Amino acid sequence: MRRFVIGAVALLVAVLGVIPAAQAHDYLVGSTPKLNSTITAAPKQVSLKFNDIVLTRPAPPELSVQGPDGRYYETGCATVSDTTVVVPVALGGAGKYTVTWRIVSADGHPVSDSISFTYRPTAGVTGAKGIAAPKSCAVDAGASNSATKPTSSSGGVPTGAVVAVVIIVIVGVAGAALIVLTRGRRRPDEALEDDDED
Template sequence: MLGAQPAKAHSNLAGSSPKADSTVTAAPKQVTLTFGEVIRGNFSTVVVTGPDGVRYGDGKASAVDKTLSQPVKPLVAGKYTVAWRVVSADGHPIQGVFTFTADLPAAPSPSPTEPAPNVSEPAPSQSPAAATEPTDDGSSPLPWVIAGVAAVLALAGATLLARRRRTT
């Protein structure tokens, strides 16, 4: 006789745009993840990190049913890492990481027919503090993803404990 098959307990990543391990030739305006089941948007995060170590997320990710979208800032050419974490409708947190490559044309250089800048005007100055401040700490998104998963697990444990106390 055939044995019982285990039931699939929670959602899985069904697809993405850009696709995992793909190369895009036009910069997307957002990264979209599609899951096999409905996800809980209020517990979802997406971190898009560029080849320069800079995070390219532009605002908060939004979830609708099975889809999670993260708007992104204009991309530069290179390899991007997408780290994500969601909570399935059944309460199970799932996470993953994938990469894609942006093969984008170089920014166009100024046309030789454009007028030269007026050299008699002083160049805008930058404050000494702004010149020495780092723009990115170069940290990995992994600690944030792990911290998020730990928070979700703690919340799920507290919820289960509260439910058990109500039923007894």
């Protein structure tokens, strides 16, 4: 009985360990330009790579690139390809650029953050003028790609299914443990009857 209870508890702990993994939000694993890097050639796009797929519903990804002058330098809407979000850009003058994003991660929750890089063009290079506000992208730019569902070879798992399985396992383990413990005990009146017979 003791071994059964220990085994049941170990199984329960192992199953519960799946929940944080399933509910973990996507996080940035790489970018081009790289975080805190200094570049001398103006890129045509800025890309962000995440640890898991990026969803395009219920909201498309938002990605802006703000220059040292406070203006914005993305020239189009962000697009998604599995774990990567890309936005076209035309940088302006030299200085620090901040890339800010908001995405829907594989677990269905929104995630937002920012990184920066420094642009140091060679002398005589003329940059773009930028725009006063981030580009508005109301249309789902990535609706046609495969990142619209939280299923992928990268390991996206629907959180609801995991939680349902965990609840079933918890109820099953608790019920089995209760049955074993109850059978292992003798009721007080049964014990008294045995004593009387002796």
